[in-house]
Amino acid sequence: MVNKPKLQIKEIGKVVSVSPPLIKILGFPSLKMGEVVSIGKKQAVIFKITREFTSALAYQDFAYALNLESQENENVKVGEKVERTGELLKVPVGEEFLGRVIDPLGRDIETGKKLELKEKREIEKLPPQIMERGLVREALETGVKLIDALFPIGRGQRELILGDRKTGKTSLVIDTVLNQKDIISIYCSIGQKKSELLQIDNVLREFGAKEKVVVIAAFSSDSPVLQYLAPFSAMTLAEYFREKREDVLVIFDDLTKHARVWRQICLLLEIPPGREAYPGDIFYLHARLLERAGKVSEEKGGGSITALPICETKEGDITEYIPTNLISITDGQIYLETDLFQKGQIPAINIGLSVSRIGAFAQNKYLREVTGGLKLLLSQHKELKKLVQLETELSKNYQRVFKRGEILLEIFKQEKHQLVDTIKQSIIYFAILNGFFDDLELEKVKETETKFYKFLDKYHKEIQFNL
Structure with missing residues (x-):
C-alpha cells in the first residue's frame, strides 16, 4: 500500500499596500495579534486586524503589520507573498548578554552580529499572580544618601524617577547601577542618541561595572517598532534571570519617549486617538x-525584579497625562526639580513631592533607627526656616535645631559617582542627630564629611564590618 503524503493546509497572504513601516496584508482569516509573519526573508509583527468593506461589495480580512527593520522597508513590495509563522514574537535570553550592548532583538550592537542562543521567550507574558509573589523585605542600596535615608527602595519595588530635562535623572540611575554588587542590572535605552549611550557605556567601563550589566538600546534613528519593543525585551530578559534566583535591577530610560512611539504607531494604524x-x-x-516586575515567593525561586522607570516632565508639571499614569502604576516616585538643580543641590530631589511606599520595610535596620530622627529634624527645620526668613529671633534650642537641619541638607548634597554605603550613612546621621557637628561651620561640612569617612575606613573598619 502506497503511503500518500499528508495534506498540509497553509495560509498565504499578500501585501496590498506599503507605507513604511506599515504594511497592509490581505488573506489571513485566523491570524493572531502579535504574530510574526514572513515576507520573503524579512519579518513583520501584526499590530492590527480588521474586517473592511471593499469595492467588491464584501467584507475582507486585512492585517496591519509593522516591519522590524526600518532599513528594509523599501524592499517590501505590493503583491509580495506573506506567510504565517504561527508564533508570537520571541527574543533570545541568556547569560551571554552580560557585558554587552544589544538591540531589542538580541543583536550585539558593537559587533553587529546576532548571538545564537539556545533559549527564546515570548516578549509578552502575564505578570506573577498574587499568590506567587513574595514580600519586599530586602533593601536595594543606591549609594545616594538622600534616597537610602528618606526614600529607600526594596528589591522587587517599582520606583518612578521623574523630572524635567537635564535634572540628573539618568545620572541618578547610573549611580544606582554602579552601587550594585550582587545584582544584575539591565539598562534599557529608548529613543536616545548614540552619543548619549556611549557616555553611559564609558562610565560603566570606567567603574568596572560593565560585566554585570546588559544594555538594551533602541536609538532615535531606529524603527518605531524596535523602540516600542525595547522595554518588553528588557523585562523578558529580567524574568529569565529572576527565574535563575537572581535579583535584577531594570531601568527604563525613558517611558515618556516610549509613550510617544506608541502614539506614533497607533496614529499610523489609524487607531482613534484620545x-x-x-x-x-x-x-x-x-x-x-x-506589573511583571516584583519579588516572587520562595516556591517560585525567590528572585526579584526592581524597576526604575524614568519619566520626563515639562516645566515641573507632574499632573500631565503620562506622569500621572506612571505615578499611579508604581510604588512611589523620586521627583527631581529644576530649581534645586540650578541652585547647585545635587541630586536635585524634592523631598516634599517624593515618596517610597514600600521600601521602608526593607531598609537597613541601622539606617531605619535614625531615619525617624532625620524626618523630624527636616520637618522642624522647614518650619523654623519660615521664621528665619521673617527675621524672627530664635531661642538657643531652636537655633541648634535649625543649624542641624542646615548641616543635614548639606550632607545630603552628593556629586555623581561619589557613592556612600549605608553603614557610613548610619554613623554620620547618628553623629548629626547627637550634636557632634553642632560647632561646625556650614562651609566646612563637606570637607569634614570626607575626612570622617576616611577616618572610619582607617581606624574603625571592624565597626563597619560588625554592623
Whole structure:
C-alpha cells in the first residue's frame, strides 16, 4: 500500500499596500495579534486586524503589520507573498548578554552580529499572580544618601524617577547601577542618541561595572517598532534571570519617549486617538509592562525584579497625562526639580513631592533607627526656616535645631559617582542627630564629611564590618 503524503493546509497572504513601516496584508482569516509573519526573508509583527468593506461589495480580512527593520522597508513590495509563522514574537535570553550592548532583538550592537542562543521567550507574558509573589523585605542600596535615608527602595519595588530635562535623572540611575554588587542590572535605552549611550557605556567601563550589566538600546534613528519593543525585551530578559534566583535591577530610560512611539504607531494604524492624541490603551501599555516586575515567593525561586522607570516632565508639571499614569502604576516616585538643580543641590530631589511606599520595610535596620530622627529634624527645620526668613529671633534650642537641619541638607548634597554605603550613612546621621557637628561651620561640612569617612575606613573598619 502506497503511503500518500499528508495534506498540509497553509495560509498565504499578500501585501496590498506599503507605507513604511506599515504594511497592509490581505488573506489571513485566523491570524493572531502579535504574530510574526514572513515576507520573503524579512519579518513583520501584526499590530492590527480588521474586517473592511471593499469595492467588491464584501467584507475582507486585512492585517496591519509593522516591519522590524526600518532599513528594509523599501524592499517590501505590493503583491509580495506573506506567510504565517504561527508564533508570537520571541527574543533570545541568556547569560551571554552580560557585558554587552544589544538591540531589542538580541543583536550585539558593537559587533553587529546576532548571538545564537539556545533559549527564546515570548516578549509578552502575564505578570506573577498574587499568590506567587513574595514580600519586599530586602533593601536595594543606591549609594545616594538622600534616597537610602528618606526614600529607600526594596528589591522587587517599582520606583518612578521623574523630572524635567537635564535634572540628573539618568545620572541618578547610573549611580544606582554602579552601587550594585550582587545584582544584575539591565539598562534599557529608548529613543536616545548614540552619543548619549556611549557616555553611559564609558562610565560603566570606567567603574568596572560593565560585566554585570546588559544594555538594551533602541536609538532615535531606529524603527518605531524596535523602540516600542525595547522595554518588553528588557523585562523578558529580567524574568529569565529572576527565574535563575537572581535579583535584577531594570531601568527604563525613558517611558515618556516610549509613550510617544506608541502614539506614533497607533496614529499610523489609524487607531482613534484620545487625550493628548495618545491611544486609549496607553495606561494598559505601561501597567502590563511594570506589573511583571516584583519579588516572587520562595516556591517560585525567590528572585526579584526592581524597576526604575524614568519619566520626563515639562516645566515641573507632574499632573500631565503620562506622569500621572506612571505615578499611579508604581510604588512611589523620586521627583527631581529644576530649581534645586540650578541652585547647585545635587541630586536635585524634592523631598516634599517624593515618596517610597514600600521600601521602608526593607531598609537597613541601622539606617531605619535614625531615619525617624532625620524626618523630624527636616520637618522642624522647614518650619523654623519660615521664621528665619521673617527675621524672627530664635531661642538657643531652636537655633541648634535649625543649624542641624542646615548641616543635614548639606550632607545630603552628593556629586555623581561619589557613592556612600549605608553603614557610613548610619554613623554620620547618628553623629548629626547627637550634636557632634553642632560647632561646625556650614562651609566646612563637606570637607569634614570626607575626612570622617576616611577616618572610619582607617581606624574603625571592624565597626563597619560588625554592623
